Every structure is written in structure tokens, then in C-alpha cells.
Amino acid sequence: MPTPLRIAITAGAAGPWRITATHTLAGASLPPAARLAMHEGADPPPPGSGAWQLLGVTNSNLRYTGETERTRLAGVQQGLGRPPATRAALIPLSKSEAWWELAQDARRALLEEQSRHIAIGLEYLPAVARRLIHCRDLGGEFDFLTWFEFAPEDEPAFDDLLRRLRATEEWQYVSREVELRLARD
Numbered sequence: 736m737p738t739p740l741r742i743a744i745t746a747g748a749a750g751p752w753r754i755t756a757t758h759t760l761a762g763a764s765l766p767p768a769a770r771l772a773m774h775e776g777a778d779p780p781p782p783g784s785g786a787w788q789l790l791g792v793t794n795s796n797l798r799y800t801g802e803t804e805r806t807r808l809a810g811v812q813q814g815l816g817r818p819p820a821t822r823a824a825l826i827p828l829s830k831s832e833a834w835w836e837l838a839q840d841a842r843r844a845l846l847e848e849q850s851r852h853i854a855i856g857l858e859y860l861p862a863v864a865r866r867l868i869h870c871r872d873l874g875g876e877f878d879f880l881t882w883f884e885f886a887p888e889d890e891p892a893f894d895d896l897l898r899r900l901r902a903t904e905e906w907q908y909v910s911r912e913v914e915l916r917l918a919r920d
């Protein structure tokens with residue numbers, strides 16, 4: 736696992752990614768903005784420099800991924816920043832207290848044995864590249880920031896992935912979810 740990276744996502748008038756659509760699926764939305772940037776490292780732009788800023792840290796360890804799943808993921812997954820991947824989605828989300836009160840093995844069973852999150856997700860690799868950012872332990876307004884990059888022709892497949900995941904048992908525990916679609920030139 737690489738060293739965890741501090742991440743700041745700042746929305747406002749500037750940034751390489753244009754916000755093309757915002758869908759609020761559960762809970763409160765985010766203030767409107769034209770563009771956003773994802774900053775990596777310990778030195779983020781100051782808060783207040785945009786319409787909003789979300790802070791987090793990349794996964795320091797795998798919580799739910801088994802050894803076979805890890806090997807399969809490592810064999811197919813692609814990194815962020817591929818030139819043809821000019822479309823992206825930022826989906827900040829939180830899970831309910833009922834989720835966080837469960838024991839680790841019960842959460843794993845819900846995520847994979849009942850919902851097949853990793854198995855479904857694997858079907859969409861390598862077209863979709865992803866980054867999972869944790870915020871819960873930092874006291875952020877969301878528990879996670881999820882980030883996905885893909886080529887324009889793979890956007891329908893990404894829509895299909897979202898439809899499938901949102902129909903799972905795991906998503907019964909999602910208490911807040913905002914989806915921002917992004918494009919860069």
C-alpha cells in the first residue's frame with residue numbers, strides 16, 4: 736500500500752475540471768461551483784479560496800479487500816491522469832450510524848458477500864480508474880470522497896456501474912451522496 740496522501744478538493748472559479756452536472760442522491764447538496772481541482776500533498780490551497788473545500792486522505796490500508804481480490808485489482812487497475820480519460824466523477828458520500836455500529840466482519844459481508852461491490856467494480860476495470868479518499872476520522876462533513884476517471888465513450892458503462900451499486904444492500908446504509916460529473920479539455 737503506498738503511503739497515504741493528503742487530498743484537498745477545492746471547487747470555485749478555477750481548476751482543471753469543469754463541473755458539468757450535480758446530482759444530489761441523499762442528504763444535503765454542495766454549493767454550486769463552476770470548476771474544481773484535486774490537490775495532493777500536505778500544503779493544500781487555503782480554505783476560503785473557493786466555494787467549498789473537502790479534505791481527506793487516501794486509504795492507508797485495505798479494510799475489506801481479500802488477497803485474491805487484491806491480486807485481481809492489481810492486475811487490471813489503471814492510475815489517474817490518463818490522457819484519454821477526460822471525464823471524471825467526484826462522489827462524496829457518508830454512511831449511517833447503523834453502518835458504523837456494525838462489526839468489521841458484518842461490514843465486509845454486507846459490502847462483498849451480499850452486495851458484490853468489488854466483483855461488480857472489477858467488471859468496469861480498466862476503463863474506470865478510481866481513488867478512495869477517507870474523511871470520517873478527520874471529522875469531515877462526508878465519510879468518503881470517491882473519484883473516478885474514464886474516457887467519454889466509457890461514461891455509459893460508468894452510469895451502469897452506479898445503477899448496479901446503488902441497487903445493493905450496501906447502499907441502504909448510504910445517508911448522504913452527491914454526484915458531480917466533470918470534464919477537462
Ligand code: HEM
Nearest residue numbers: 796797798799800826853856857859863865867879881897
Ligand atoms: C470502478 C469500480 C470500483 C471498484 C473496482 C471498487 C473497489 C472497491 C474496493 C476494493 C473497496 C474496498 C477498499 C478497502 O478494502 O479498503 C471499495 C470501497 C469503497 N468504494 Fe468502491 N469500487 C468501485 C466503484 C465504486 C463506486 C462507483 C463508488 C461510489 C459511487 C464506490 C464507493 C466506495 C466506497 C464509499 C468505499 C468505502 C466503503 C467503506 O469503507 O465503507 N466504489 N471499492
